Amino acid sequence: MIRIAIFDDEEHIIRLIQTLIPWVELDCEFVGSASNGVEGMKIIEEAQPNIVITDIQMPGVDGLEMIRRCHEENSGVNFIIISGHRQFDYARQAISYGVENYLVKPIDRTELIDTITKIKNSLLKETETQDALSSGEKTKRSVSFKEALTATSIATSKDFSVNKTCLVLLKLDFLGDSISPSLLKVACEKIETQLRKDKSIIASASVEDKIFLLVNGNDVSILSNINFNLKSFSSIFTKMVTFLNYINLSPGSLIANNAKKLEEALYLRYSKEVKQPLEVNSKEVFPALYCSPIFEKNANLLATSFDCTLIATVLDEIEKDILKNSKNYFLSLSYILHKVSIELEKIGEEGLEFEKETTLYLSTSPSIEDLFTRFRTQLLSKYSLIMQKRVSEQKKPIRDAEEYLNKHYMDYDISLDTVSEYVNLGSTYLSSLFKKEKGVGFQDVLTNIRLENAKRLLVESNNAIYEIASAVGYSDVKYFAKLFKKNYGLKPNEYRKLYS
Numbered sequence: 001m002i003r004i005a006i007f008d009d010e011e012h013i014i015r016l017i018q019t020l021i022p023w024v025e026l027d028c029e030f031v032g033s034a035s036n037g038v039e040g041m042k043i044i045e046e047a048q049p050n051i052v053i054t055d056i057q058m059p060g061v062d063g064l065e066m067i068r069r070c071h072e073e074n075s076g077v078n079f080i081i082i083s084g085h086r087q088f089d090y091a092r093q094a095i096s097y098g099v100e101n102y103l104v105k106p107i108d109r110t111e112l113i114d115t116i117t118k119i120k121n122s123l124l125k126e127t128e129t130q131d132a133l134s135s136g137e138k139t140k141r142s143v144s145f146k147e148a149l150t151a152t153s154i155a156t157s158k159d160f161s162v163n164k165t166c167l168v169l170l171k172l173d174f175l176g177d178s179i180s181p182s183l184l185k186v187a188c189e190k191i192e193t194q195l196r197k198d199k200s201i202i203a204s205a206s207v208e209d210k211i212f213l214l215v216n217g218n219d220v221s222i223l224s225n226i227n228f229n230l231k232s233f234s235s236i237f238t239k240m241v242t243f244l245n246y247i248n249l250s251p252g253s254l255i256a257n258n259a260k261k262l263e264e265a266l267y268l269r270y271s272k273e274v275k276q277p278l279e280v281n282s283k284e285v286f287p288a289l290y291c292s293p294i295f296e297k298n299a300n301l302l303a304t305s306f307d308c309t310l311i312a313t314v315l316d317e318i319e320k321d322i323l324k325n326s327k328n329y330f331l332s333l334s335y336i337l338h339k340v341s342i343e344l345e346k347i348g349e350e351g352l353e354f355e356k357e358t359t360l361y362l363s364t365s366p367s368i369e370d371l372f373t374r375f376r377t378q379l380l381s382k383y384s385l386i387m388q389k390r391v392s393e394q395k396k397p398i399r400d401a402e403e404y405l406n407k408h409y410m411d412y413d414i415s416l417d418t419v420s421e422y423v424n425l426g427s428t429y430l431s432s433l434f435k436k437e438k439g440v441g442f443q444d445v446l447t448n449i450r451l452e453n454a455k456r457l458l459v460e461s462n463n464a465i466y467e468i469a470s471a472v473g474y475s476d477v478k479y480f481a482k483l484f485k486k487n488y489g490l491k492p493n494e495y496r497k498l499y500s
Contacts, residue, residue, distance in 0.1 A: 001027055001028065001029050002026070002027065002028040002029070002050045002051060002116075002119075002120050002123065003028070003029055003031045003047065003048065003049040003050050003051070004021070004028050004029070004030055004031065004049055004050070004051045004052075004053065004116070005030075005031050005032045005033065005034070005040070005043050005044070005047060005049040005051070005052045005053070006018065006030070006032075006033045006052075006053045006054075007033065007034045007035070007036075007037075007039075007040040007043075007052060007053070007054040007055065007058065007063065007066075008033075008035070008054070008055040008058070008082075009035045009036065009055065009057070009058045009059055010055075011035070013055070013082075014033045016107070017053055017082070017107065017112070018030060020107060020109045020112055020113075021112065021113070021116065022113065026113070026116060026117065026120065027120075028051075028116065028120070031043070031047040031049050032046075032047050032049070035058065035059070036058045036059050036060040036061060036062075037058055037060060037061030037062055037063060037065055037066035038060050038061050040052070040054065040058075040061075040063075040066050041061070041066055041069065041070075044070060044077055045164075049077060050077070050078060050119075050123055051077070051078045051079075051080060051116065051119055051120075052077050052078070052079050052080070053079075053080045053082060054066070054067075054079060054080070054081060054082070055081075055082060055083055056081060056083045057083070063081070067079055067099060073251075078101070078119045078122075078123070079099045079101065080101040080102075080103060080112075080115055080116070080119075081099060081101065081102045081103065082103045082104075082105060082107060083102075083104070083105065084104065084105050101115050101118075101119065103115065141160065141202065141203045142196070142203045142204050142205055144159075144160075144203070145160070145202075145203035145204070145205050145212070145214055145255070146205035146207070146212075148255040148256065149205060149207065149212055149255060149256055149259045150256055152256075153254075153255065153256050154254065154256075155254070155255050155256070156252045156253060156254055156255060159255075160202055160203060160214060164216070165202065165214055165215060165216060165248075165249045166215050166223075166246045166247060166248045166249060167212065167213070167214060167215075167246060167247050167249055167255065167258045167259060167262065168212065168213040168214075168215055168223060168226065168244065168245075168246040168277075169210060169211075169212055169213075169244070169245050169246070169259070169262035169263065169266075170191070170195075170210065170211040170212075170213065170226065170230075170242060170243075170244055171209065171210055171242065171243040171244075171245075171266055171269065172184070172187060172188065172191075172209045172210070172211070172240060172241075172242060172364065173209075173240070173241040173242070173243065173269075173364045173365060173366040174237075174239050174240055174241065174364045174366070175239040175241060175366055175370070176239050179239075179364060181208075181360060184208070184209055184360075184364070185206075185208075187233075187237050187240065188206035188207075188208075188209065188210075188211055189206055190233070191206075191211060191230065191233055192204050192205070192206045192211050194229065194233075195211070195213060195226060195229060198226070198229070200215055200216050201213050201214070201215055201216070202214040202215065202216050208360065208363075209360065209363055209364050210263070212259060212262075213226070214255075215246070223244060223246055223277040226244065226277075230242055241366040243266070243269040243276065243278075244276045244277040244278070245262055245265055245266070245268070245269075245276075245277060245278040245279070245280050246262070246277055246278070246279060246280065247261060247262055247279070247280045247281075247282055248279070248282075250282070253282070257282075258282060261280055261282060261284070262280055264286045265278070265280045265284070265286065266330070267286075267287075267328045267329065267330050267331065270329060270330075270367065270368045270371065286328070287326075287327030287328045287331075289328070289331050289332065289335055290322065290325055290326035290327065290328070290331075290332050291332070291335060292318050292321045292322055292325075292326075292332060292336070293321070294314070294317050294318050294321045295318050295321075295336050295339075298314045298317075298318075299339060299343075301314060302314065302340055302343070303340065303343035303344075303346075304343075306383045306384075306386050306387040306390065307387075308380050308383050308384055308387070311379070311380065311383055312376075312380060315375075315376050315379065315380075318336070319372050319376070323368075323372075329368060329371060329372070330362065330363075330365075330371065333362065333371070333372075333375045334359060334362070337355055337358055337359065337362075337375070337379075338355060340379070341354055341355035344382075344386075349386060354378075354382055358374075358375075358378045361374055361378060362374055362375060362378075394433075394437075395437055397423045397425055397430065397433055398433055398434065398437045398438065400422070400423045401419050401422070401423050401430065401434075402445070402449075404419055404422050404423070405419065405445065405446055405449050406449060409446065409449045409450050409453065409472060409473050410450075410471060410472055410473045411473060412473060412475055414446065414473065416430065416431060416442045416443075419442070430442070447483060447487075448487075450472040450473050450474070451472070451483065451484060451487055451488070453471075453472050454468055454469070454471075454472045454480070454484065454492070455488075455495065455499075457471060457472070458492055458495055458496040458499070458500065459496065459499050459500050465477060465480075465481065465492050465493060468480075468492070469481075480492070
């Protein structure tokens, strides 16, 4: 539907023009009237008419000045000038501003209708052309738009040939368990593709768990439509929660700076008082980072101790402190996460990768409670894995030593020193590890391995007892028989008779 506004300093002229236009037949709607250029500019800004029918001579800001300003701002309005013969020189000046339609008073109804119809057909043809090219053009434009979102870009709103725009940030959060980066990417891409079909969206780009939209105009109803369109994805992504904020772009403002401002404002989604869509002021100053003194006090503990019970107690205190004193919970937790990750890197753990994964997980938290729960769970899980790894590493020398003993138990000269040399540990330390992990000393472990193999040979072979003793590392058969009976309560030959 074509939107038409009428400006004239004589009220009866406005009413006359209204009666001359067959609104329903032309599929047009009346969106406002004004008696001077100042009021007219306001209506153009708020109602965004396709056509403005205006007189030239009006009090204050006249029609010519109004047309000049609209021409400079590239408003896209089509003007129809209606004036007297004596003002034709003014009309010619208006034509230099791109005005192609000039009607002389008294107004001829047929001429007025023909002029409106001509403009309407031109607009429809332009729309059809835009629709035909929109998909490919939007894709190309969106590539440039994504580059414009980076901090190093100097792209502005004017680089996208649009005067009045707003930058929208759609944040995707997910309830429950962590969503994989690949699934998150799919969700963003599917939603972005769907939203891009909206004619009011000039360009779009998905970045991790966020979708940026460059929207033509700053009518809040347009943003409400975005929220409405998201409902179609509720059955696909059942645990998805969205947050929408936006910022009206001033002409020539940097896209990247405004995008950063929207990202900084994301912490506001944890406030129950905030309603969507949230308008962000480009000059708004957001809370500075709050560094918890409780964390600073226990930073060394978190970096060196992997006692999950102790760490859980410290995290409880940190959480209470941040909830009480921080104005941006996510920022405070991210700071702690970064510091901990650096310390993990120092001890050979994959701290930076852990920080990246955890940041993504935290960034999709739909509530304050969920944010802290995820932070706590991630840290405790990481510390638990490190502890398990360290315990496993402590047991590795024993595993290696036992593997060596199982291969060389038959050697007469095998000793604690030879095994210690193999596992590259001191004999005293290795002996203490055996007692700690196995509950017995090195010699007891070796004896057990030898005698267990002797039992097997007694049952599976017909070898003489002295041959079996020699095969398991004993040169003295009497000593072997004595050890065997001490451990199993039977002499070797008695064991053979009983179990063979």
